[in-house]
Amino acid sequence: MMNNTMNMNNIPKEKFKLVNEGQRLSDKKFDDKPVGYFKDAWIRFRKNKGSIVAAIIILIIILFSIFAPMIISNHPNTFMDVYYAKKPSRDLTLQKIGMSEGTVTRTFSGPGLIRAIGIGVAAEDRDGSGQVTVGEGLRSYFQPIKKVGPLTMITEIKGAKPKSIYSNCTIETYLEVGFLYKSLEQAEYKRIVDWQNETGLQILYPLVENNEYNLDPLDANYWYKTKKGTPVSTASGKAKTVELSDDLVLEDNYKRDAQGNPVYFEYIGGGDHATAQYKVRILYYNYYRYLNGFEPEYIFGTDSQGYDMAVRLAGGLRLSLLLAIIVSAVNLTIGAMYGAVEGYYGGWVDLILERISDILVDVPFIVVATLFQLHLSAKVGVIPSLIFAFVLTGWIGMASRTRTQFYRFKGQEYVLAARTLGAKDSRIIWKHIFPNALGTIITGSVLIIPGTINSESMLSYLGIVKLGSATQTSLGTLLSDAANIWTNYPHLLGYPAIALSLLMICFNLFGNGLRDAFNPSLRGVEE
Amino acid sequence: MTKYIIKRLLLMIFTFFVIMTMCFLLIRLLPRELPQDKNLQAVITARFEALGYNKPLLVQYWIYLKNIFTKGDFGTSWYIQFRAPAFEVLTSRLLPTVLVNLYSFILSVPLGILFGIYAAIKKNKWQDQVISTSVMVFVSVPSYVYAFLVQYIFYFKLNWLPLTVYSLADAGGSWWTKKMFISMILPILALSFSQIAGLTRFTRAELTETLTSDYMLLARTKGLTRAQATSRHALKNAMVPILPMIIGTFIGILGGSMIIEQIFAIPGVGQLYIKSINLFDYDVFMVDSIFYTFIGLLAGILVDISYGFIDPRIRMGSKK
Numbered sequence: 001m002m003n004n005t006m007n008m009n010n011i012p013k014e015k016f017k018l019v020n021e022g023q024r025l026s027d028k029k030f031d032d033k034p035v036g037y038f039k040d041a042w043i044r045f046r047k048n049k050g051s052i053v054a055a056i057i058i059l060i061i062i063l064f065s066i067f068a069p070m071i072i073s074n075h076p077n078t079f080m081d082v083y084y085a086k087k088p089s090r091d092l093t094l095q096k097i098g099m100s101e102g103t104v105t106r107t108f109s110g111p112g113l114i115r116a117i118g119i120g121v122a123a124e125d126r127d128g129s130g131q132v133t134v135g136e137g138l139r140s141y142f143q144p145i146k147k148v149g150p151l152t153m154i155t156e157i158k159g160a161k162p163k164s165i166y167s168n169c170t171i172e173t174y175l176e177v178g179f180l181y182k183s184l185e186q187a188e189y190k191r192i193v194d195w196q197n198e199t200g201l202q203i204l205y206p207l208v209e210n211n212e213y214n215l216d217p218l219d220a221n222y223w224y225k226t227k228k229g230t231p232v233s234t235a236s237g238k239a240k241t242v243e244l245s246d247d248l249v250l251e252d253n254y255k256r257d258a259q260g261n262p263v264y265f266e267y268i269g270g271g272d273h274a275t276a277q278y279k280v281r282i283l284y285y286n287y288y289r290y291l292n293g294f295e296p297e298y299i300f301g302t303d304s305q306g307y308d309m310a311v312r313l314a315g316g317l318r319l320s321l322l323l324a325i326i327v328s329a330v331n332l333t334i335g336a337m338y339g340a341v342e343g344y345y346g347g348w349v350d351l352i353l354e355r356i357s358d359i360l361v362d363v364p365f366i367v368v369a370t371l372f373q374l375h376l377s378a379k380v381g382v383i384p385s386l387i388f389a390f391v392l393t394g395w396i397g398m399a400s401r402t403r404t405q406f407y408r409f410k411g412q413e414y415v416l417a418a419r420t421l422g423a424k425d426s427r428i429i430w431k432h433i434f435p436n437a438l439g440t441i442i443t444g445s446v447l448i449i450p451g452t453i454n455s456e457s458m459l460s461y462l463g464i465v466k467l468g469s470a471t472q473t474s475l476g477t478l479l480s481d482a483a484n485i486w487t488n489y490p491h492l493l494g495y496p497a498i499a500l501s502l503l504m505i506c507f508n509l510f511g512n513g514l515r516d517a518f519n520p521s522l523r524g525v526e527e
Numbered sequence: 528m529t530k531y532i533i534k535r536l537l538l539m540i541f542t543f544f545v546i547m548t549m550c551f552l553l554i555r556l557l558p559r560e561l562p563q564d565k566n567l568q569a570v571i572t573a574r575f576e577a578l579g580y581n582k583p584l585l586v587q588y589w590i591y592l593k594n595i596f597t598k599g600d601f602g603t604s605w606y607i608q609f610r611a612p613a614f615e616v617l618t619s620r621l622l623p624t625v626l627v628n629l630y631s632f633i634l635s636v637p638l639g640i641l642f643g644i645y646a647a648i649k650k651n652k653w654q655d656q657v658i659s660t661s662v663m664v665f666v667s668v669p670s671y672v673y674a675f676l677v678q679y680i681f682y683f684k685l686n687w688l689p690l691t692v693y694s695l696a697d698a699g700g701s702w703w704t705k706k707m708f709i710s711m712i713l714p715i716l717a718l719s720f721s722q723i724a725g726l727t728r729f730t731r732a733e734l735t736e737t738l739t740s741d742y743m744l745l746a747r748t749k750g751l752t753r754a755q756a757t758s759r760h761a762l763k764n765a766m767v768p769i770l771p772m773i774i775g776t777f778i779g780i781l782g783g784s785m786i787i788e789q790i791f792a793i794p795g796v797g798q799l800y801i802k803s804i805n806l807f808d809y810d811v812f813m814v815d816s817i818f819y820t821f822i823g824l825l826a827g828i829l830v831d832i833s834y835g836f837i838d839p840r841i842r843m844g845s846k847k
Contacts, residue, residue, distance in 0.1 A: 359542045362827065363549075364819040366785065370804055370812075371553045454669050458786055461671065462801055479671070483790070486675070487683060497672045505667040512663075 041439060044517040051513020054506040061503060065317035068310050072299050075308040077315070078470050083180070083284055084296055085306035086489045087173050091299050100299065102174050103146055110165035111229035114244060115221055116145050119178035121250060122223050123283055128206035128254050128262030135246035142285060144175035174296050177284045179205060179220035183268060186276040195290050203286045206254040206262030207279070213239070213253050220281050224250040301491045304481040307473075313495055316475040317503070319467065323383065324452040327390040332445040334391065335398025336437075340429050342399065343406025350403075357396045365455065368392055370464050377466075386465055390452055401444050405437030439518030446514055450507040457500055475500045532832055539824050550816045551588055555580075560807040562606070571605060601817075602810030607802055613810040617796060617818060621781070622702055623692070624788065624795030628780030630708075631715045635722035636773055642723065643730020647765075648757065650735055658727065665724035674717040674790045681713060688713050691792040714791040718784060722776070729772060733765040740764075767838045771830040778826035782819055 035043070045051060069077060090102030108116065121137025137143060149168035184192070192203050210217045213225035213232065224231050225239070232239040233251050242248060255263040270277040288296055300309035338357075342350045369389040376385035409415065410433060418432050453475075459465040460476030461483075468477040475496045482492035559575070561568045575581070579590050594600040601614040608616050646658040681688045689710045698707035737743065738761050746756035785797030792798075796815060803812040 358538070359545050362542050362820065362824055363546050364816070364823055366800070367550065367816040367819060370816075371550070374557055374804075375553060450667065457669065458671070462785060462789060464801070464804065490679070493675055497675060501668040501672055504669065505664055508667045509663060 037435075037439070041514075041517040045513055048513040048516060050509050051516075054509035054513065057502065057506045058510060061317060061499070061506070062321060065314045065321060068314035073308050073310045074294060074297070075311055077311060079308060079311070080306040080470075081288065081296075081302070082306045083177050084174060084288070084298075084302050086302060086304055086485070086492060087296075087298065088301045088489070088491050089299055090174055090301070091297050092295060094299075101146070101172065102296075102301075103170050103172050105168055105170050108167050108169050108171075110151075110167075111226075113145070113148070113165075113167055113169060114231055114250075116169075116171060116176065116178075117143070118224055118250060119144055119175065119221055122179065122205060122221075122252075123202070125205075125252070126202045128252070128264075130252035130254065131249060133246065134244065134248045134250065138246075142175055142283065144172045144178065146170045146172055175285055179223070179281055180284050180287075181218070181220045181279060182282050182287075183277045183279050185270070186278060189265060189278050189280065192287075192290060199289075201286045201289065203282050203290055204264050205281050205283055206252075206256075206264055207266055207281050209253050209255045211253070223253060225253045300495050303473075303478060304485060304489075304492055309491070309495055312473050312478060313475075313499055315471075316473050316478055316496065317499060319383075319472060319474050320453045320456055320500075320503070321449075323387065323390075323456055324449040327387055327394060327452045328445045328448045330387070330391050331395040331398050331448055332441060335395035335444075336402050336434070336441055338395065339399035339402025340406055340434065343403035344410055344425070344429050344433070346407075346410075357399060360393055361396045363393055365389070365393060366459075366464075369455075369459055373465055382465060382467060386456065386459070390455070394448065394452075398441065398444050398448075401440050402437055405440055406433055409433045409436050443511060443515040443518055446507070447511040450504045450511070453500070453503060453507070528835055531835065535828050535831060539828050543820060543824055546820045547817055548588065550813060550820070551591060552584060554809050554813050554816075555584060555587060557807075557809060559809070574603075601814040604808055604811045606806040606808040607799070607811055613814045616811055617799065617814050620794055620796045620799045623793050624783035624797065625780060626702055627692075627711050627714050627787075627793055627795070628718065628783050630711060631718040631722060632777060632780050634715060635719040635726060636776075638719075639723045639726025640730050640769070642727040644734060644762070646727065646731040647734035647738060650738075655731075659731070662724045662728045662731075665720050666728060668721070670717055670721050670784060671786045671790055673720045674714070674787055677713050677716045678790075681716075691790075694792075694794075711793075714787050714793060717787055717791075726769075726772075726776075730765065730769055733768055734761060737761040737764045767834075770837055771833045774833050775826045775830045778822060778829060782822045 069075075088102055088104060089100040091100040094100040117134060117137060120140040120143030121132050121134060123142035124137055124140045125132040138145070147170040149170075151165050151167045189204075195201075196203055205223075208214060208217075208220065208223050213227065213234070215222045215226045215229055225234060226232060227239045227241070230241050231244075231250050233242050234240075235251070242250075255266075257263055265278040265280045268277050268279045285296070298308050298310065300313060303309050303312050338353065342353045369386065372385045372389040372392075373382070376388065380388075406429075415428055415432055418428050423432070456465070456474065457476035457479065460467045460474045461480045462476075463480065466477075467474040468481070478496040479493060479500075482489070482496070486493035559580075561571060579587055582590075591602070594602075599614065600612060601617075602612075604611050604613050604616045642658055642662075646655045646662075649655045678690060682690045690713075691710070692714060693707055693710040695702070698704050698710065701707070738757065740761075742764075743756055743761055746760050747753070751759070781796075783793075783795050783797050785800060787793070788795045788797040789801060796818065799811065800815045800819075802808070803815060
């Protein structure tokens with residue numbers, strides 16, 4: 001030990017050598033690229049999982065709003081069908097795995113259940129012989145009742161007569177429409193007959209006699225003989241109530257000619273051959289196929305007027321997004337310019353401009369939006385006047401943000417250097433200071449979007465802005481259309497509400513992620 | 528401070544005057560709708576003539592201002608409440624709006640602050656994650672979506688509460704009955720979700736900032752426990768921006784939420800606003816617009832002044 005130390009102290013001079021001998025000493029060149037402002041922000045943004053997910057969802061929503069009408073719906077923009085309004089989701093492919101069957105569960109009274117089952121029975125009875133049993137009808141493709149719940153005698157239901165039979169059944173709402181009376185021109189009638197022969201699908205069914213056994217002459221689904229709503233048999237000469245069973249053949253009430261053949265049409269007016277009007281009884285499901293060439297399929301169901309919900313939803317989303325982006329872009333432009341001038345020049349310019357924005361910022365938005373709608377919508381259209389209302393006060397936040405950034409940067413050395421070199425004001429503003437403020441400005445303009453979407457849907461919900469038309473709708477309009485009837489048709493409200501909420505959440509998350517990425521010091525703090 | 532308040536008040540009066548003028552001119556320029564009834568038409572036309580509606584706009588405005596200052600007359604309602612003074616129509620709707628919003632305020636302020644404090648103390652732990660995530664969701668989702676949600680749960684599924692707020696007659700002729708309160712629970716809930724979430728987020732942000740500041744370290748070094756330091760130092764400082772925000776919200780309850788009033792059929796000022804537009808009752812529309820402007824201005828000025836009172840360091844009140 002001791003020896004060692006001794007040796008260490010007496011190392012001969014020759015043994016020493018310079019570390020860098022023979023090498024040139026100079027700064028190393030960086031192997032990787034310098035990280036700029038935006039790359040830095042991107043690296044931080046990438047780490048924020050929530051924002052990435054939000055950005056992806058926003059992208060999906062945007063793609064949905066553009067392509068949904070073409071891909072997942074075979075209906076053009078203005079396609080509507082009043083008989084298939086407010087229907088739930090129905091898709092033939094998804095039906096096979098038990099989804100999107102277009103069914104709802106509903107409580108039926110005895111007579112109501114028989115009427116619904118009767119649709120399937122009558123649809124099977126193509127030649128009007130009246131020989132189809134209830135069991136056969138229940139297995140029919142056109143049978144709206146998919147599952148009959150246990151028949152119970154309930155007296156607790158409000159307004160129910162004692163000893164009434166009730167049952168919770170699953171019913172296919174598209175087939176539930178069943179039969180309708182319709183007047184057709186003769187030419188159309190012939191085309192339908194041709195189509196029937198070609199496809200083997202029946203549209204035209206026998207007309208029903210308007211007699212004492214017909215409960216409702218306007219409802220084409222009462223094709224069997226009834227008394228007080230319950231089906232009867234008149235075989236014995238007197239009306240006798242029948243018991244429902246699988247083998248039961250409901251006694252038809254078809255209109256028959258002298259030979260006993262069922263009558264399929266009735267001449268109700270019009271002139272010569274082509275324009276003669278026929279009254280007919282049609283099975284609407286097949287009539288729809290005849291008109292459109294496909295079976296009714298609506299992945300999101302239909303809205304309160306009978307438009308395809310997917311198309312309407314995509315339209316509403318498109319409108320909301322487009323409006324929000326336009327408003328955001330206009331606000332960005334005006335606000336950035338205003339704020340830049342304020343912040344750069346300062347002094348009395350700033351004072352005057354600040355007072356103007358002080359006054360504007362206090363104008364209640366709802367009042368502005370209303371007045372603009374009342375004054376301008378007739379002249380320039382609903383959407384432009386809505387945009388004006390958003391822009392009138394919307395740019396102020398952006399302006400004040402830009403102004404703050406300008407105050408921060410305008411006194412810095414590099415600005416002074418630029419000015420010394422003879423740069424003009426506009427060059428200093430846009431080339432030297434503005435890029436520094438860009439992060440804040442971008443963040444601000446993204447965060448304007450959810451606010452705009454929310455206000456837009458609120459205004460159209462309240463009816464202050466009227467955006468609903470045959471080709472266009474907005475999420476707020478869809479919601480307000482559903483407002484009074486959604487209790488029976490929850491999907492009318494559900495889809496727009498979910499879409500809206502999702503959009504709002506994602507844009508807020510995305511905006512916050514951007515803010516954290518651009519200004520890490522502001523993380524978690526509200527601006 | 529006094530000088531600052533006076534300055535702010537003067538600015539507020541000026542702003543109010545400018546906005547009121549703009550509203551007046553824009554509303555008077557709208558085409559007047561006359562009712563179908565011939566007698567009523569004659570009465571209203573005669574009355575319009577007498578009120579000077581056919582004179583130049585500035586003269587009309589002069590008359591309008593004169594009536595407000597000398598008689599407190601803000602015009603007349605012709606459709607909503609026939610021939611009732613517009614101002615009275617407005618004030619009669621104030622109570623239901625204020626009540627619903629006040630209940631919601633009382634519910635959401637303590638809850639919001641408590642959640643916020645809890646999240647800040649448990650920062651970056653799972654409790655904080657849960658609270659922050661749900662706050663994000665609750666802040667983003669519009670209040671009327673909650674309205675439908677609570678209606679669905681508490682009316683259709685559970686059938687515990689009525690769908691809409693009872694009318695006065697149904698609830699026994701008073702806004703203060705128990706029955707009325709029960710029917711108000713759903714709108715109160717619908718309003719509270721986003722308020723609680725907003726306040727939670729704000730409190731959490733402010734408190735986390737103060738919790739990491741130097742004086743907290745000093746307090747701990749002095750020997751205070753974490754709880755003591757938090758309640759005596761951090762919380763006090765965090766309250767500086769929170770209190771003015773609460774004051775702003777409190778003033779805001781006068782205005783209420785139009786959409787919630789529409790959904791729950793609350794006969795308040797928001798519903799009155801929609802009604803006055805749909806029925807072309809312009810005097811009521813005018814007074815309602817002025818009312819909203821006034822509330823906004825009042826909230827702004829009180830927030831700024833309270834900043835000054837709570838924390839003398841912030842005398843300029845530039846924080847908005």
